[in-house]
């Protein structure tokens with residue numbers, strides 16, 4: 001019935017342009033590929049994040065973080081971002097079809113999408129009952145990040161995590177949401193937009209197939225809009241520029257190359 005069901009849903013439930021035609025077997029393989037790509041690159045396992053989620057920092061530990069100089073806190077976060085983004089790059093490389101894209105387009109998609117995927121993944125490490133997020137081994141309240149000097153950015157990240165937590169996404173749904181967010185065919189600088197669009201449509205179809213099977217189609221309407229994610233990423237870039245004006249050499253001397261490559265545009269470097 002499983003194959004028959006997916007075959008039927010293939011036939012009756014949605015129109016598909018010829019180049020995106022996908023067989024029931026290819027559909028199953030694609031679904032497994034997206035799910036495994038996420039499972040193998042999720043950095044922290046969901047069950048471990050859950051076990052730790054009532055381990056919060058004590059007031060003393062909180063104060064200790066709040067008294068750290070701004071540049072030190074920034075450097076720590078930037079290193080955690082870079083670690084997390086290395087897993088995201090690995091996720092992309094395991095998505096079937098991603099490495100077949102034009103190499104330039106792979107860079108464009110990761111430059112534009114890495115931080116967005118990090119924000120989505122972060123919601124796995126968020127405890128919506130006490131508004132805390134996993135950070136350096138325990139769960140931290142928003143106030144812990146005070147010395148970063150970007151409370152509006154952190155607040156919008158927490159709000160995003162709250163809205164994603166409300167959907168109670170499964171790891172499978174998280175995998176697909178990350179994949180369709182990464183493979184956004186509407187980026188202006190893409191050289192082979194059609195190829196990205198074909199891959200996007202196949203993965204979006206597989207996502208809808210999963211949601212139909214699990215009676216979770218409603219979440220498609222409730223996933224955060226694209227511009228909500230890009231607004232937070234824009235805010236991150238603005239805060240980075242302000243930080244670099246305050247500490248001109250730190251970014252150059254202390255930030256990892258991958259972070260600079262993704263978030264500090266080459267033009268300034270020349």
Ligand SMILES: O=C(C1CCS(=O)(=O)CC1)N1CC[C@](c2ccc(OCc3ccccc3)cc2)(S(=O)(=O)c2ccc(F)cc2)C1
Pocket residue numbers: 042043044049074076077078080081084118121122123124125133134135136145148150153154157236
């Ligand atoms: O969640 C992860 C990891 C990846 C997914 S996972 O495996 O489920 C858990 C671990 N994160 C890894 C990096 C993290 C991060 C994410 C976004 C971010 O952007 C805002 C920013 C940027 C630059 C300077 C200041 C603020 C900064 C750090 S973090 O450091 O833990 C952090 C978290 C909350 C916060 F309020 C500030 C920092 C989130």
